[in-house]
Amino acid sequence: MKIHNPFRVALLATLGVGVGLLLIGSVQNLSTILLYVGTALFLSLGLDPVVSFLERRGLPRWAAVLVTILAVLGVFAGIIFMVVPIIVSQIAQLISQVEQLLQPGRWNEIVTQVQQWVSDSLPWLKIDDVWAGIQHWFTTLDVGSISTVIGNSLLTGAGAVAAGLGGAFIVLILTIYFTASTPSLKSAVYQLVPASKRARFIELAEKITDSVGYYVMGQVSLGVINGVLSAIFLTIINAPFPAVLAVIAFFFSLIPLVGTLTGSTIIVLTCLIPGLGTPGWAIIAAAIYYLVYMQIEAYVISPRIMNRAVSVPGSVVVISALAGGALLNLLGALIAIPVAASILIIYREVIIPRQNER
Structure with missing residues (x-):
């Protein structure tokens, strides 16, 4: 094939590659939003059978959607108010038990028992040398750097929890919208087909x-x-x-x-x-x-x-x-x-x- 204008072909090819890279970058930048939209669509499809069931029982679409959404929110609110206080108290008990387990006397007792069992059962592991190396490594740790790392980890975890709650709220709003407008969304997609x-x-x-x-x-x-x-x-x-x-x-x-x-x-x-x-x-x-x-x-x-x-x-x-x-x-x-x-x-x-x- 003879190329009459190589410059134009090269320019169009370069522009095509640039547009492709731009689209890929846009998708990557919008990945979180696309994830929210996909999750909301997935959940709305899951609620659609319930809405259809209520419609077959004589309720109009808006009333069926309202009843479904209120029921879902009521169930989750009930779970939160009933279960969360119990979970918080039990997590507090779990932390207390772990703290007692990690107390120096209790921890040293457990470590000594495990070390003795390993030494008797698996002498070829040379557990005494391994444990001495671990103790030496702990003694050389910088307490200040460990505190900094723990503090940064806590801040990162708090930020992740806040972002997760915000994302959950966005998904909830989108799910309500998609559930209410499922027929219109389907109709709009169907019109694109010959x-x-x-x-x-x-x-x-x-x-x-x-x-x-x-x-x-x-x-x-x-x-x-x-x-x-x-x-x-x-x-x-x-x-x-x-x-x-x-x-x-x-x-x-x-x-x-x-x-x-x-x-x-x-x-x-x-x-x-x-x-x-x-x-x-x-x-x-x-x-x-x-x-x-x-x-x-x-x-x-x-x-x-x-x-x-x-x-x-x-x-x-x-x-x-x-x-x-x-x-x-x-x-x-x-x-x-x-x-x-x-x-x-x-x-x-x-x-x-x-x-x-x-």
Whole structure:
């Protein structure tokens, strides 16, 4: 191919690369805002089945949205007012127990016992030399620099908490707006599709949004079930800090694939902390309970709750969760499975039929 004006071609190519870099930089600068918008859309799709259910019972759209939002806010407000004081008091008790555990006399006693056990069981580790090196390293630390690092870490943590609360408020406002205007947003998107293909596009889009909504509601339901049952069981066996551990069970159950396993492991390990006074039988009971619960959740509870969402093969679940976590951290892991389910719908409803027609 003969280039008649190389300068013009080079100029256009340079401008194209510049525009591409500008777009990439803009997306990076707006990543936080895009994250808020994506989270709000995800949550609004999760609330849409509830709104649709109320609409089918005769409520107008605005009343169904208002009832749904007020119910969600009421539930969270009730959880905060009922659970937070208990959690604060139990965290204070946990800190007190840790402080007692780290007192010089108690700590030296535990360290001596561990050191003696390791020396008797694993003499080749030369634990005495290792411990002497650790003690020497601690004696050479600058207390002032440690205090500075701790102070900076506390300030950074406080800033992160403040930013998280601000982000949560923004997401809440966007979720309310998206939930109220879901039909108009869908209609605006549908108008971009040619009229000849619009009906098919609407059918697929409705299947995808319904699948995402049922997935979100199902995952929240699993978290509520795990949290409530954990609170009841941990209270019965007199486990330490049952309210805190129940909240851990709830939030970890929201994470697909490994959330329940991770939360259960944290709860059992917390019961193992020395000095908390957890009976040995209670630790064994907690371990057995969560082993049984994970099996019941995987084979009984989850299939019944998720039966209206699109089933995703296990290998796709693992790959999508890993990819989503790598791209968008925890949020990516949460939305990866419904995104994978949406891709599977397109694959089954569009690609395979077209291939079969050829």
